[in-house]
Amino acid sequence: MRSGRQRLLDELLPEVAIELETAATPNALFDFQPKELWLEIGFGGGEHIAWQAAANPEIGLIGAEPFVNGVASLLGHIDREKISNIRVWADDVRPLLDALPDAIFTRVFILHPDPWPKRRHANRRIVSQPALDSLARLMTDNGLLRVASDVPSYVDWTLFQLGQRQDFAWTARCPADWRNPPADWPATRYETKTSSEGRPPTYLQFRRYPRD
Numbered sequence: 001m002r003s004g005r006q007r008l009l010d011e012l013l014p015e016v017a018i019e020l021e022t023a024a025t026p027n028a029l030f031d032f033q034p035k036e037l038w039l040e041i042g043f044g045g046g047e048h049i050a051w052q053a054a055a056n057p058e059i060g061l062i063g064a065e066p067f068v069n070g071v072a073s074l075l076g077h078i079d080r081e082k083i084s085n086i087r088v089w090a091d092d093v094r095p096l097l098d099a100l101p102d103a104i105f106t107r108v109f110i111l112h113p114d115p116w117p118k119r120r121h122a123n124r125r126i127v128s129q130p131a132l133d134s135l136a137r138l139m140t141d142n143g144l145l146r147v148a149s150d151v152p153s154y155v156d157w158t159l160f161q162l163g164q165r166q167d168f169a170w171t172a173r174c175p176a177d178w179r180n181p182p183a184d185w186p187a188t189r190y191e192t193k194t195s196s197e198g199r200p201p202t203y204l205q206f207r208r209y210p211r212d
């Protein structure tokens with residue numbers, strides 16, 4: 001007999017999955033005309049994207065996650081909570097980024113990216129110049145990029161990578177801005193776990209500068 005998880009993967013995933021061919025017209029992925037498009041890279045169990053989707057029904061959200069258990073978990077949220085404004089890319093985000101058109105995302109979330117702490121694995125970190133080039137192309141003027149990490153060296157890495165760029169500005173004005181999450185930032189399971197283990201996240205937010 002098929003498990004509930006398998007049913008979600010067999011039946012619900014094809015309804016909400018993005019194909020590379022359909023990525024060129026992202027608004028058309030949704031059954032309504034989204035007011036804005038948001039992207040979450042590496043949604044894990046999907047708690048954050050599901051929360052944002054329920055709180056913002058007028059927004060079209062695209063989530064990318066290659067880990068099948070995470071995809072199944074998000075499908076569970078979509079099914080149980082009757083969420084209709086999420087579309088799923090169940091794979092490495094990078095080919096999707098290349099297939100999407102310019103200036104479409106007003107928000108991008110990268111929450112607790114895998115830190116790949118060893119120097120020789122640095123090219124696997126999702127916060128990287130090639131990925132930031134893609135995000136700079138894909139984000140609208142004044143779009144917001146949110147990154148969170150509980151790994152101090154990854155926070156330093158992120159600030160260093162973004163600090164080199166002319167197209168993003170860190171929005172923090174005082175320590176509270178990186179110590180406390182914005183009001184519309186629900187804690188993921190991962191975040192709750194690391195906080196309870198004494199590793200609270202740092203919350204970073206960057207604004208995409210307007211194009212000339």
Ligand SMILES: C[S@@+](CC[C@H](N)C(=O)[O-])C[C@H]1O[C@@H](n2cnc3c(N)ncnc32)[C@H](O)[C@@H]1O
Pocket residue numbers: 041042043044045064065066067070091092093094110111112113114126188189190191
């Ligand atoms: C540490 S987990 C955090 C998950 C979730 N964001 C959270 O806060 O609970 C990092 C996630 O990023 C995903 N990931 C890693 N590389 C990725 C890539 N290239 N494209 C999309 N997702 C990726 C992993 O599969 C994993 O689920």
